[in-house]
Amino acid sequence: MVAAISAIPLDEKKTRLLNETLDAFRDIPEACLVDIANYYLSCSDADFEGLCKCPPMETKCVIPGDEPEEVTCPFGKAKAHFVNGLLRKPFTDILLSPELYRLGFDCALSLIQYLHFILAAGEAELVPEESSRVPSVAQASSWLSLLLDTKYQHLVMTSQVDIHRLLLSCFTQVNNLRIFLEGLMDVEPLVKRVVEAKVLPPQMNSSSYSLERLTIT
Structure with missing residues (x-):
């Protein structure tokens, strides 16, 4: 009983110290990031409350x-806050990739689920503020890509239906983003002409109603 009671504050101190370290140091070796990820992801939500x-x-x-899908955050808010602090740190893909093989599969799977969620929910910011603990879209996407790459064989060979659904959901999200980006690329020349107050070329007037000229006064 005494040992159990004594262990609780030690775990809390360890978690707090890791969190303070992530806040205090900008550049942390990729091997250390994976070690922290292994620790955070192996803890329960209650450990962070x-x-x-x-x-x-x-x-x-x-x-x-075509079939809207509801995605739920796999972590509690407190655990997500700590994990965000980890994902927010800068890293190099080439150095992080080989270290991710040390990340346990269950931990990697939960992190894939979380990264998928924050990208789908818009929690990852395009350009986070300096003081923000939220990872950028680029950081979250890179982590997700590297995890899918390093755990590829295990993910593909598994017979668990939930994992297959997760991968399909990731594919759906990526496909939606691709369609969105392609739409932005189509709109770009139109917006540019509007800003420059130029007449649209005839081949771009594909509808009955088109914007020919905008005069800003």
């Missing part, structure tokens, strides 16, 4: 499509 003041965040989102 009460250790910090967590900002509000969405816990569910719906991915649009």
